[in-house]
Amino acid sequence: MTAAEPGRPLPFGAPSVTEEEIAAVAEVLRSGWLTGGPKVRAFEEAFARYVGAPHALATSSCTAAMELALRAAGIGDGDEVILPALTFSATAAAVHHVGATPVLVDVGDDGLLDVSAASAAARPRTRALVLVHLWGRPADVDRARVLADCAGLFLLADCAHAIEAEVGGTRVGGLTPASAFSFYATKDMTTGEGGMLTAEDPGLIARARAECAHGLSRPAHERAGAARYEVVRAGRKRGMAEVEAALGLGQLARIEAIRAHREAIFRAYDEGLRSLPLDLPPETPPGTRPAPHLYVVRLLPEARLGRDALAAALAAEGIGTGVHFRALTLEPFWRERLGVGPGSAPRAEAIGERVLSLPVSNAMSLADAARAIEAVRRLLG
Numbered sequence: 001m002t003a004a005e006p007g008r009p010l011p012f013g014a015p016s017v018t019e020e021e022i023a024a025v026a027e028v029l030r031s032g033w034l035t036g037g038p039k040v041r042a043f044e045e046a047f048a049r050y051v052g053a054p055h056a057l058a059t060s061s062c063t064a065a066m067e068l069a070l071r072a073a074g075i076g077d078g079d080e081v082i083l084p085a086l087t088f089s090a091t092a093a094a095v096h097h098v099g100a101t102p103v104l105v106d107v108g109d110d111g112l113l114d115v116s117a118a119s120a121a122a123r124p125r126t127r128a129l130v131l132v133h134l135w136g137r138p139a140d141v142d143r144a145r146v147l148a149d150c151a152g153l154f155l156l157a158d159c160a161h162a163i164e165a166e167v168g169g170t171r172v173g174g175l176t177p178a179s180a181f182s183f184y185a186t187k188d189m190t191t192g193e194g195g196m197l198t199a200e201d202p203g204l205i206a207r208a209r210a211e212c213a214h215g216l217s218r219p220a221h222e223r224a225g226a227a228r229y230e231v232v233r234a235g236r237k238r239g240m241a242e243v244e245a246a247l248g249l250g251q252l253a254r255i256e257a258i259r260a261h262r263e264a265i266f267r268a269y270d271e272g273l274r275s276l277p278l279d280l281p282p283e284t285p286p287g288t289r290p291a292p293h294l295y296v297v298r299l300l301p302e303a304r305l306g307r308d309a310l311a312a313a314l315a316a317e318g319i320g321t322g323v324h325f326r327a328l329t330l331e332p333f334w335r336e337r338l339g340v341g342p343g344s345a346p347r348a349e350a351i352g353e354r355v356l357s358l359p360v361s362n363a364m365s366l367a368d369a370a371r372a373i374e375a376v377r378r379l380l381g
């Protein structure tokens with residue numbers, strides 16, 4: 001870990017990779033088997049065990065995992081899928097790519113899907129509900145499950161921010177029928193690019209697995225030596241490579257240490273950013289343990305700088321920040337495609353104009369956090 005130096009770039013999210021992980025990747029490169037094989041299977045099993053889900057499929061991204069899940073659940077043309085308006089575009093894009101229509105529903109003041117609004121938005125063509133554990137904070141899984149059961153909806157969780165999040169001592173990935181994770185380089189653990197689908201139903205994973213490997217009846221590592229397979233559908237190619245899984249196994253083995261490191265950065269921000277014109281992340285409800293993924297402050301109207309001006313001033317000092325997210329109802333593609341616009345999801349839109357994510361990464365130190373705190377205090381104080 002390096003000490004903070006003024007002017008040195010402090011990215012808002014940066015991965016850490018250990019020498020052991022580099023050695024594990026190099027070993028795969030020397031092994032002669034680079035595509036999905038035993039390391040991918042081992043990573044799927046270890047990850048499923050970690051989140052408490054019975055079955056898992058490693059994928060090329062979280063977006064791919066969500067798309068595979070929806071397709072394997074039989075969702076497609078003419079169907080509607082409810083999701084929160086405050087999320088990354090990928091959540092809606094996965095729905096769009098299976099041919100279904102995203103229905104953007106407003107969030108509560110906590111930024112998470114308003115399940116009552118979701119219930120009101122359910123119509124005869126609604127087939128699925130996608131929960132998003134935004135910023136690592138658990139969404140209301142219990143109420144979403146009740147709604148999904150009553151309305152006959154497939155329930156999928158976008159867990160891109162929430163690998164380590166827990167409710168009642170169970171990781172959120174073990175709480176929904178299907179859950180999708182991202183191992184993109186800015187997430188809490190990484191495989192470079194990569195993702196995971198976990199599910200309660202082994203049939204869902206089997207269908208997604210077949211789809212994922214060209215739609216062939218047997219994957220390559222099971223065919224070695226025997227060329228015979230049958231084409232059972234026009235599949236896609238969305239799997240994980242062996243090198244990525246080797247990195248993922250190393251990252252997963254230290255996920256609790258990663259979590260502790262990120263939590264220490266969160267606590268430093270909690271302490272250091274008091275009494276500024278900012279709302280800091282509130283406590284989560286009792287019994288829930290958020291993943292320390294994004295430290296999101298909300299600028300108050302009386303602040304000397306607006307959100308974008310603060311982000312620009314921090315960027316001028318080399319301090320990276322992020323906006324997670326502008327409401328999808330304000331984004332040009334979704335406005336045009338879905339006929340939404342300002343006022344369609346007022347709470348999501350208002351939150352999206354005020355949020356700023358401060359640097360939190362596996363590679364940064366507490367001295368880096370202190371530098372970010374000093375800059376924010378000076379700019380807003």
Ligand SMILES: *Cc1c(COP(=O)(O)O)cnc(C)c1O
Nearest residue numbers: 061062063088090160182183184
């Ligand atoms: C990063 C992210 C995704 C997409 O993950 P990929 O692995 O890049 O596909 C989806 N949803 C949310 C909320 C994200 O932050």
